[in-house]
Amino acid sequence: MKGEDLEKAMSYAESLAGAVSGMPLSKLPAVSKRLNLLKEAVDDIRDHFEGSADRDARTGHKSEDDEFFGYKTHLAINQERLVTAAVVTSGEVADGDHMQELIDKSRANGQVVEEAVGDGAYSSNENLEECGRKGVKVVARLNANVVQGCRKEDAGFTFNKDAGLYVCPAGHMAVRKAAVKKRDNESVREVHYFDIRKCVLCKRREGCFAFNQTTKTYSVSIHSEAQERQKAFQQTDEFKEKYRERYKIEAKNADLKNNLGYDRAESYGVGCVALQGAVAIYASNLKRIVRLLAEKGLK
Numbered sequence: 001m002k003g004e005d006l007e008k009a010m011s012y013a014e015s016l017a018g019a020v021s022g023m024p025l026s027k028l029p030a031v032s033k034r035l036n037l038l039k040e041a042v043d044d045i046r047d048h049f050e051g052s053a054d055r056d057a058r059t060g061h062k063s064e065d066d067e068f069f070g071y072k073t074h075l076a077i078n079q080e081r082l083v084t085a086a087v088v089t090s091g092e093v094a095d096g097d098h099m100q101e102l103i104d105k106s107r108a109n110g111q112v113v114e115e116a117v118g119d120g121a122y123s124s125n126e127n128l129e130e131c132g133r134k135g136v137k138v139v140a141r142l143n144a145n146v147v148q149g150c151r152k153e154d155a156g157f158t159f160n161k162d163a164g165l166y167v168c169p170a171g172h173m174a175v176r177k178a179a180v181k182k183r184d185n186e187s188v189r190e191v192h193y194f195d196i197r198k199c200v201l202c203k204r205r206e207g208c209f210a211f212n213q214t215t216k217t218y219s220v221s222i223h224s225e226a227q228e229r230q231k232a233f234q235q236t237d238e239f240k241e242k243y244r245e246r247y248k249i250e251a252k253n254a255d256l257k258n259n260l261g262y263d264r265a266e267s268y269g270v271g272c273v274a275l276q277g278a279v280a281i282y283a284s285n286l287k288r289i290v291r292l293l294a295e296k297g298l299k
Contacts, residue, residue: 013042054268059171060091064163067173070265071273075281076102076116077252079245082288083281084111088274092171094158095121100130115139117246121161128230139242142230157218166192166218170204174218191219256280 017038025031054070061067072093076085085105087098099122106113115137116122123140131138156169165174174192181189194216199209209216233239257263262280265273 010042013038017042054265056090056268056270057265058090058092060093061160061163061167061173064160064165064173066162071270073256073262073273073277074098074102075249075252076106077249078106078111080288080292081248081252082285083252084109086277086281088270088277090270092158092167095119095161096124096127097158099127100134103131103134103136115242117242118249119161119246121159123230137233138230139239139246141234141243166220168194168208168218170198170202172198172202180219189219189221191217193217252284255284260284 017035020026020031020035026035057070059067059069060072068091070091072089072091072095074087074089074095075083077083085102087101087105089098096118099116099118103113103116113134113136116131117139120141123138123142128138158167159165160167160173163173165177167173172194175195177190177192179190196209196213196216199205199213199216200211202209256277260280260283262277266276267273
C-alpha cells in the first residue's frame, strides 16, 4: 500500500482509534491493549511512511491528487523525435530545473538547438534569461507562479505545474492556496497552505516548522513586467505553431513507459535508474531511426 491508499488507510485508522477511545468499552483490558497497539502502529507508520529501501527515491506529484514515489527522467527530443539528452533525478525535482543541462547536452551530442518547446514549468526567469544568452527561443507559456521561482530564503520549495501548488523540501504538497492583495493594492501574493499534521511528524521540520505554529504557509509574489517579451511572443503565430509540437514529448514518454518497460524502476538508486533509462532510450532511438530510414526508402 502506498501513496493515496496509504493516506486513506492511515486516516481511517486514526478515526477508528479516536472513536473507540471515547467509548466505555475502551477501558476493557482486551480492547485497551489492541487500541494502544493500533495507535502505536499509526505513530510508527507516520514516522516512517516515506522511508524506502531506495534511499535516492523521493515523492513527486503528477497532479494535486496523484503522487508517486521514485524518479523523474527529464528528456529533450528533436523534430525527428529522437532523444538528444536525458537527466534522471529523484521524483520531487521540478521539471524546469534541468532545462539548461538538457540544452547543453543536446548541443554536445551534435544537435543544433535554436528553440526549446515545453510547458509552463520551463518558463522561469532563470531559464528565459539563460536561453536568451544562448540564443535559444523558449516556446513555453508563462505561469504566474513558475516564473518567480522559489525565494532564496526558502530554498527547496518547488512548484508543481500539474497540481498548481507548491511542494515543500520534504515532498509534501500544499493542500490549498489563496491570493492575497497587499496594502498597496497593486501587488498580489499567492499563499500556499500546508497540512501541519504532516509538518509535526516531518523529519525535516527543524528550521521550517515549530510545534507552536498553527499554520505553515509559503507565499510568492505574482508579477508580469519581467516577462513582457515572452508574453508578447506567446501571442504570435510563430509561438502558437511551434507550441503545437509539444505533444511529441508526451508521445515519447508513453513509448518509453508502455513499450520499453520504463514505467517502473527495476533496481534501487538513481545510478541504476539512469542505466535503465539509457538502455530504454537507446532502444527507442534505434526504433525511430529504422522507421525514418524506411520512410525514406533506405535500408
